Amino acid sequence: MEFLETTIHLIIARTILHLEEQGHKDIYERFPAVSSITRKVTEESLRTWASAREEEKGRYQRLLSLTGDDRQTDHVIESAVDLCLAVLYIPEFAALLQYYTGVGVTLNLAYQLEGISFPSWDDVHRKLRGLSLICYIDCRKSPVKHTELMLDDRVFAFLLGDDLPGEPLSSLCTVFSHSLPLHPLYAYNELASRASEHLKNSGRLAEPSVRYTMTADRHIEAAPQRPGRLVQFTGSGGRQFLAKHTAKLLGINLVLADLTDWAGMTEDNFFAYSMQLIRETLFQNGGLCLCGLTENCVKSLGIAKAALAKHLILPAVEQGLPLIVCTDTDISVRHLLSRYSHEETISVLMELSPLDYQMRGLVWQGFANQYGISLDIPRCAQRYQLTPSEISRVLSAWQERNGTDEPRRNFHFSKLCYQVVNQESLGITDSNPGRIIYPEVLLNDLKVSPDIRKSLDYVISSVNGTGRIFEDWNLKERYAYGRAVTVLLCGPPGTGKTMSAHAIANALDIPLYQVNLSCIVDKYIGETEKHLEQAFLYAEKTNMVLFFDEADSLFGRRSEVSDAKDKYANTEVSYLLQRIEQYEGIVLMATNLMNNIDPAFLRRIKYVIRFQPPDEAQRLAIWESCLIPELPADQLDLPYLARQFDLSGGTIKNILLNACAISVCENEILNMRHILKAVKAEYLKMDRIIDTSMWGEYAYLIIP
Numbered sequence: 055m056e057f058l059e060t061t062i063h064l065i066i067a068r069t070i071l072h073l074e075e076q077g078h079k080d081i082y083e084r085f086p087a088v089s090s091i092t093r094k095v096t097e098e099s100l101r102t103w104a105s106a107r108e109e110e111k112g113r114y115q116r117l118l119s120l121t122g123d124d125r126q127t128d129h130v131i132e133s134a135v136d137l138c139l140a141v142l143y144i145p146e147f148a149a150l151l152q153y154y155t156g157v158g159v160t161l162n163l164a165y166q167l168e169g170i171s172f173p174s175w176d177d178v179h180r181k182l183r184g185l186s187l188i189c190y191i192d193c194r195k196s197p198v199k200h201t202e203l204m205l206d207d208r209v210f211a212f213l214l215g216d217d218l219p220g221e222p223l224s225s226l227c228t229v230f231s232h233s234l235p236l237h238p239l240y241a242y243n244e245l246a247s248r249a250s251e252h253l254k255n256s257g258r259l260a261e262p263s264v265r266y267t268m269t270a271d272r273h274i275e276a277a278p279q280r281p282g283r284l285v286q287f288t289g290s291g292g293r294q295f296l297a298k299h300t301a302k303l304l305g306i307n308l309v310l311a312d313l314t315d316w317a318g319m320t321e322d323n324f325f326a327y328s329m330q331l332i333r334e335t336l337f338q339n340g341g342l343c344l345c346g347l348t349e350n351c352v353k354s355l356g357i358a359k360a361a362l363a364k365h366l367i368l369p370a371v372e373q374g375l376p377l378i379v380c381t382d383t384d385i386s387v388r389h390l391l392s393r394y395s396h397e398e399t400i401s402v403l404m405e406l407s408p409l410d411y412q413m414r415g416l417v418w419q420g421f422a423n424q425y426g427i428s429l430d431i432p433r434c435a436q437r438y439q440l441t442p443s444e445i446s447r448v449l450s451a452w453q454e455r456n457g458t459d460e461p462r463r464n465f466h467f468s469k470l471c472y473q474v475v476n477q478e479s480l481g482i483t484d485s486n487p488g489r490i491i492y493p494e495v496l497l498n499d500l501k502v503s504p505d506i507r508k509s510l511d512y513v514i515s516s517v518n519g520t521g522r523i524f525e526d527w528n529l530k531e532r533y534a535y536g537r538a539v540t541v542l543l544c545g546p547p548g549t550g551k552t553m554s555a556h557a558i559a560n561a562l563d564i565p566l567y568q569v570n571l572s573c574i575v576d577k578y579i580g581e582t583e584k585h586l587e588q589a590f591l592y593a594e595k596t597n598m599v600l601f602f603d604e605a606d607s608l609f610g611r612r613s614e615v616s617d618a619k620d621k622y623a624n625t626e627v628s629y630l631l632q633r634i635e636q637y638e639g640i641v642l643m644a645t646n647l648m649n650n651i652d653p654a655f656l657r658r659i660k661y662v663i664r665f666q667p668p669d670e671a672q673r674l675a676i677w678e679s680c681l682i683p684e685l686p687a688d689q690l691d692l693p694y695l696a697r698q699f700d701l702s703g704g705t706i707k708n709i710l711l712n713a714c715a716i717s718v719c720e721n722e723i724l725n726m727r728h729i730l731k732a733v734k735a736e737y738l739k740m741d742r743i744i745d746t747s748m749w750g751e752y753a754y755l756i757i758p
Contacts, residue, residue, distance in 0.1 A: 057111045058213055060095070060103040062143050065136035065167075067092040069147075072167055073154055084153070087146040113213050120336050120373075121184035130173075131181055134164035138189060138205040139213075161185070162199045173199070187333055187373070190326070208330070212337050219309075223330050227311040229338060232302045239299045240420035241413050241442050245404050246296055249285045249378070250303035252402050253341065256283040257374025259304065281400075282375040284367075286387045289406030291441015293380035296406070297343040300378065307340030308378075314346040317354035321365075324357055328366040332373055341376035348382045363390040409442070411435055417442050425453045436520055437564075437597045438471050447474045464563035465492075472565060472596035487573045487589040490598070491566040493556035500557055501668060501675040501703060502550055509663045510554060513541050514561050516660070517640055538637040540658060542605070544648040545665025548704025551644040552603060554663070558642065559599040567598035571607060583629045594639050605643035606650040627652055634658050668703060670696050676703045680710050689725040691752070698750050699733060709736050727755040 066088055070081055082089040121131050137159040141148040151158050161181060165173050178199050182191060190204045208220040219227060239246055253259065257280035285300070287293040294310060301308035311331055316324065335342045344366070352359050368391060370377050379387050388401050409417065415435035421442075422429045427449055440448065448471050455470075469492065497510065516539050541558075543551040559566040567589070574585045586608075593600035602608060609630060631654055634641060645651060648664075656662070668676060674696035681687045701709070712732035717724040730752060737744050749756050 057103060057106040058114065058139070060099050061114065061136055062140045063091050063094050063099070064103070065133065065140050066144065066147055067095045068133075068167055069137070069140075069151075069163075078154055081150070081154075085146055085150045088144070088150060091144065091147075113215070117188060117209065117213065120187055120333070121181075128181075129168045130161070130164045130170065131184055133167045134159065134161055134181075134185060134203055135188070135205075137164060137167075138203055139210065142205050142207070142210055157200065157202050159203045160200050161203065165199070187329060187336075187369075206330075208334070217338070219334050223327065223334060226315055226327060227309055227331060227334065229334075229340075230298050230301060230308040230310060232305055232307055232340075236298055236302055237424055238420060239296070240417040241409055242292065242296055242406060245287075245406070246299045246303060248402075249287075249296075249300040249404060252285055252400075253283050253300065253376040253378075254304055255400075256341075256376040257281050258339075259306070259376055280374055282371045282373065282377055284371060284377045284379065284387060284401035286379045286381060286401060286403045287406060288381050288383050288403060289408075290382070291406060292443045293406060294343065294345055295443060297345075297378045297380065301341055301343075304341065304376065306376070307338045308343050309335045309338055309340060310343045310345060312345045313355065314351050317351075318356060321357050321361055324355065324361070325365045328369065331366070332370050332375070335370070335375055336373065341378065342370050343378040343380065345380045347379055347385055347387075349384045352385075359385070359390055360393065363387075363393075367391065406441075408439070414438075414440075414445075417445050421446055421449045425449045427453060433518075437468075439595050439597065440471065440474070444471075444474045465560075465565075468564050468597070472598060487585045488567045488569045488592070488600075491556070491559075491568055491601075493560040493566055495553055495556040495560055497557045497561055499679065500550055500554060501672045501679060502554070502665070503672070506554075506663055506665065509661060510558060513539065513558055513661055513663075517562055538634060538639055538641055538658075539660060540634060540641045541643065541661040541663065542648075542651070542655075542659045543642065543644040543663050543665065544651075545646070546667060546702060547646050548702030549665035549667060550703050551665055553703070554665075555599070555601050555603075555642045555644060559601075562599065562640075564640070565596075565598050566601050567593045567596070568601045568603060571604065574608070586630065586633065590633055590637060594637060597639060599640045599642055600637075602641070602643045604645065606645040606647045609643065609645075609651050609655050627654075631655065631658065667700065672703075673699075673701065673706065676706050677710075680707060685714075686723045689723065690729060691726060694750065694752065695729065698748065701733075701736075705736055705740075709733055712736070726752055730756045 070088065070092060073081060118132055118135060121135070137151075141151065141159055148158065151163075155163065161178065165171070182193065182198060182201075185191060185203060186193075188205065188209055190206065191198075192201055195201045206220075208223070211220060217229075218224070219229065260280060287296060297310070298308060309331065316327065319327065331342070352362065355362070367377070367379070367387065371391070381387065383405075386403075388403070391401070412435075415431050418429060418434045419431050422431065438445075438448075448467075451470055451474075452467065455466075472490070497507070500507065500510075502510075520537070520539070543554055545551060556566060569589050574582060574589065589600065592598075609627070631652075634655075635658060643659075674692060677692045677695055681690070681692075709729065709732040712735060713728040714724060716728045716731055720728075722728070730749065734744060734756060746753055746757055
């Protein structure tokens with residue numbers, strides 16, 4: 055602090071001498087506190103100041119070195135910085151300047167202290183450009199030479215040895231230290247190596263280490279500054295982590311700013327915070343990483359992409375910083391900079407492509423070892439199309455649950471996997487085109503024929519064996535597309551199609567993603583396909599069972615084109631044909647109208663399971679399965695009900711529920727009369743013939 059104090063005392067003494075030369079008298083009488091300060095400037099203090107140790111004045115010299123295009127600080131800029139420090143450190147000196155100049159610290163005052171009365175216009179603007187990185191300057195005021203210069207507390211804290219960002223920047227960025235431990239990069243190692251090789255030629259990294267030295271005439275000298283280099287990471291998942299590994303390979307700290315946190319700023323505020331961010335990166339002697347840059351992010355920022363490039367990306371490059379920009383695929387940073395004809399900027403685009411089966415296995419295994427979790431790695435690698443960052447979040451959350459031995463472990467693990475997926479990143483910004491169901495139905499709850507049960511077992515086996523079939527046996531070489539497990543459940547209403555879909559999902563320990571037709575079908579051209587794509591993308595990413603109930607409404611036959619309506623309806627069917635061909639997940643479709651399904655779908659459907667109305671034995675099993683122990687049903691004749699009425703399983707469930715409502719209404723224990731009343735109501739609803747013979751031995755209960 056001794057070096058910095060002497061620097062401040064010296065600039066105050068020089069300023070008072072200058073004011074006295076201009077004819078101002080009685081300065082010490084009006085501001086007695088500055089009198090004691092100027093008396094501290096002695097020959098001894100100046101000798102101590104000039105011979106200060108490198109660590110004492112090193113940060114001060116680094117600060118001055120940031121203010122010039124060629125990393126040289128001249129006398130005027132040095133005096134301007136010293137004046138700003140004095141105002142920040144000595145409040146009475148700020149009052150003195152306001153009293154005698156009416157404005158405070160200005161570039162004009164610094165010029166006067168150096169004996170320059172009429173600087174050139176170019177020189178003024180060059181110095182203001184340099185000072186704008188560390189000072190606040192309102193360049194809209196005129197003349198700019200008389201604009202007030204102000205330093206903030208972060209600059210003073212930096213000079214005193216503080217390496218943490220101050221407010222408000224601390225809430226808008228984080229600093230990663232390359233000395234901190236970082237778990238291994240289980241994927242994209244090659245990208246990290248290529249990025250570090252590219253960035254090590256950035257202006258500030260490529261130059262040999264420079265010791266900033268102050269000459270006899272107080273001149274900071276260093277080599278000219280070359281522009282920085284830029285790497286753009288695009289794709290999804292693990293980009294920030296990849297940026298940290300790149301910084302670690304370079305041996306530099308990394309300042310990370312998520313631009314989604316900057317939403318709602320005015321352009322002026324954005325410019326001010328951008329300068330602070332670049333300044334902080336220079337203070338850290340590191341690189342800068344801008345994250346979350348998407349079209350939606352730019353819209354939320356409220357500024358144009360051109361302003362973002364002008365106020366943040368371009369200044370960072372011009373300062374020679376190694377810059378990493380993490381974006382989605384919809385923004386090209388090189389294109390943003392091209393309008394400024396900045397040919398010196400050397401940028402490369404590196405895309406994080408989706409992980410294949412082998413890479414996913416390595417990532418799952420790596421994080422499982424890191425968190426000490428036992429996993430079925432082949433199953434996870436095949437089922438969950440997650441990015442490395444999503445896999446890390448899943449296993450971190452799973453470790454917190456400490457639920458590795460809980461019942462239905464695989465089901466809860468699947469639920470956790472889908473919860474980490476960001477719907478917005480998948481393009482699902484409107485109402486969700488489907489709803490997630492956690493089925494409770496077991497395969498043993500189904501009362502179906504042995505052939506249907508065997509077909510359902512084949513479906514489940516096909517899903518569980520996907521990794522072995524396509525990866526271990528390498529059938530993926532022969533099946534570049536069409537790998538989806540597609541199942542069509544068809545038959546009359548109430549025969550168990552929807553229940554079977556739930557049972558399949560339950561047996562696989564995977565949630566069911568049921569497509570909401572009201573959110574899918576749209577009257578506007580192209581919107582239906584857009585919503586379907588969202589549903590496929592979400593189910594594919596989360597590995598849920600994609601379920602289309604009443605599938606004939608979407609998978610219907612194409613017709614002859616007689617008007618525009620037919621043309622666009624056929625387009626929707628054609629889109630579905632192509633999308634199912636590309637899909638690699640599980641698709642279940644249920645329909646009551648098999649004949650309405652377009653024949654082209656049948657080639658792409660691996661399993662067609664036809665449901666028939668249950669026979670007497672199956673109906674008895676259904677009746678029995680509906681009667682839980684808590685239900686008072688001792689008076690019911692189930693063999694009679696199964697024999698007498700040829701009802702489907704869904705209808706039987708409706709009848710029992712309605713009968714319970716009748717018994718509650720009449721305040722009686724459930725009996726046959728309640729059941730028969732519910733049967734009669736169901737027959738009337740289905741418009742079926744009712745005659746006296748159908749009631750058999752219990753006719754007396756229903757016929758008056």
